[in-house]
Amino acid sequence: MNTDFLPFTRPSIDEATIASVTEVLRSGWITSGPKVQAFESALSVLCGGRPVRAFNSGTAALEVALRLANIQAGDEVITTPLTWVATANVILEVGATPVLVDIDPATRNIDLDRVEAAITARTRAIIPVDLAGLPVDRDRLYAIAHTHQLRVVEDAAQSFGASWKGRPIGSTGDFVAFSFHANKNLTTTEGGALVLPADVDAGLCERLRLQGVQRFPDGGMDVDVLGGKWNLTDVAAAVGLGQLKHLDEFTERRRQLARRYFEKIDPTLGLALPPADFSNSNWHMFQPLLPPGTDRGAFIAAMKDQGIGVGVHYPALHLFSLYRNLGFKAGQFPQAENVGARTVTLPLFPAMEDSDVDRVCQALTNALQR
Numbered sequence: 001m002n003t004d005f006l007p008f009t010r011p012s013i014d015e016a017t018i019a020s021v022t023e024v025l026r027s028g029w030i031t032s033g034p035k036v037q038a039f040e041s042a043l044s045v046l047c048g049g050r051p052v053r054a055f056n057s058g059t060a061a062l063e064v065a066l067r068l069a070n071i072q073a074g075d076e077v078i079t080t081p082l083t084w085v086a087t088a089n090v091i092l093e094v095g096a097t098p099v100l101v102d103i104d105p106a107t108r109n110i111d112l113d114r115v116e117a118a119i120t121a122r123t124r125a126i127i128p129v130d131l132a133g134l135p136v137d138r139d140r141l142y143a144i145a146h147t148h149q150l151r152v153v154e155d156a157a158q159s160f161g162a163s164w165k166g167r168p169i170g171s172t173g174d175f176v177a178f179s180f181h182a183n184k185n186l187t188t189t190e191g192g193a194l195v196l197p198a199d200v201d202a203g204l205c206e207r208l209r210l211q212g213v214q215r216f217p218d219g220g221m222d223v224d225v226l227g228g229k230w231n232l233t234d235v236a237a238a239v240g241l242g243q244l245k246h247l248d249e250f251t252e253r254r255r256q257l258a259r260r261y262f263e264k265i266d267p268t269l270g271l272a273l274p275p276a277d278f279s280n281s282n283w284h285m286f287q288p289l290l291p292p293g294t295d296r297g298a299f300i301a302a303m304k305d306q307g308i309g310v311g312v313h314y315p316a317l318h319l320f321s322l323y324r325n326l327g328f329k330a331g332q333f334p335q336a337e338n339v340g341a342r343t344v345t346l347p348l349f350p351a352m353e354d355s356d357v358d359r360v361c362q363a364l365t366n367a368l369q370r
C-alpha cells in the first residue's frame with residue numbers, strides 16, 4: 001500500500017508538456033505570443049466557437065468581465081457568500097456593491113429562489129459560482145437575468161470541463177470566466193480565460209488586459225482606456241495546451257474517484273455527502289460536511305497524522321473582516337455559514353489510485369470514531 005502523504009490535490013503534468021515548456025523557454029519569446037493565441041483558439045473550440053481571451057488569473061478574467069459589462073460605483077452585483085473571496089473582491093475592485101444571497105443547501109450554490117427578492121433598481125449583474133464544479137441551473141439563472149435585464153458573469157473557475165444538460169460550460173451564456181490556477185481541473189500554473197458574449201468588443205477586452213494599449217500597423221500606439229497587467233505568458237499557455245489534451249480523461253477519472261467515495265465512505269459516520277451529480281459536474285472537489293459539532297481543526301490534524309491532506313473551501317466570505325467592515329454580519333446567511341463551518345475537501349485528483357480513496361475512507365473512520 002502507498003503510504004506517501006496524499007495531498008488534497010496535485011496537478012498532472014506530462015513529459016510532453018514539460019518538453020513544450022522547455023521549447024518555449026529556448027525559443028526567445030517567452031511572454032504572450034503564439035502559444036497564447038493557440039491556447040485561446042483551442043479554448044474557443046471547446047466553447048462552441050465563441051471568442052475567448054486568456055488572462056494571467058481567473059480573478060483578472062472576472063474583473064475584466066465586470067468592466068466590459070460597465071459595472072461601476074453605485075451598481076449592485078448579486079453573488080453567493082460561499083465561494084473563493086475573489087468572486088466578491090472583483091465587485092469591490094470595480095467600485096460596485098456586492099449583494100449576497102444565501103445558498104441552497106442541496107447544491108451549495110446560490111439559491112435561485114432567493115435571487116429575485118435581492119434585485120433592486122440598482123442591480124446590474126449576477127455572478128453565479130459553480131462550487132466544486134457543480135453548475136448552477138443555467139435555465140433558471142438566465143430566465144431571471146432576462147426578466148430583470150441583468151448581465152451574467154459566470155464564475156466558472158471551478159467548472160471548466162463541466163456541462164449543463166450536455167452543453168459544455170462556456171459554450172452558451174453571457175460572460176464566462178475560467179481559472180487555470182494550479183489547483184483547478186486544468187492548469188496553466190496560474191491563469192484564466194474569459195469567454196465573450198457576441199455584443200462585446202474583443203479588442204476592448206484585449207486592451208483592458210494590457211494597459212489599455214492599442215498598437216497600429218505604422219508602429220504608433222494609443223491608450224484610450226485604463227487597462228491592467230493581466231496577460232498570460234507563452235510559458236503558461238504551453239502548460240495549458242499540454243493539459244487540454246487530457247481534459248476529458250481528467251474529468252472522467254475525477255468522476256470515477258467521486259463515485260468510489262460514495263461507495264466507500266462509511267454511512268454511519270454522519271458525514272453529509274456532496275450532491276451526487278454524475279452528468280453535469282466535473283468533480284473539481286469532493287466535499288463532505290463534518291457531523292455538526294465536530295472540531296474541524298482536530299479532524300484535519302487527525303487526517304494529517306494518517307498522511308492525508310484535507311482542505312477547507314471555503315468559510316462563508318461575509319465573515320471575513322473586510323466584509324464585516326462593510327456591514328455584513330454573522331447569522332445573515334445561515335446556510336452558507338453552516339456549510340462553510342463544516343465543509344472539508346478530501347483528496348481528489350486524476351492521478352489518484354482507487355486504493356487512495358480507500359485509504360482516505362479508512363482514515364475518515366479512524367478520525368471520526370475516536
Ligand SMILES: *Cc1c(COP(=O)(O)O)cnc(C)c1O
Pocket residue numbers: 056057058059060083084086087129155157158179180181190191192
Ligand atoms: C480559483 C477561483 C477564482 C480565482 O481564480 P484565480 O485564477 O485564482 O485568480 C475565482 N472564483 C472561484 C470560485 C475560484 O475557485
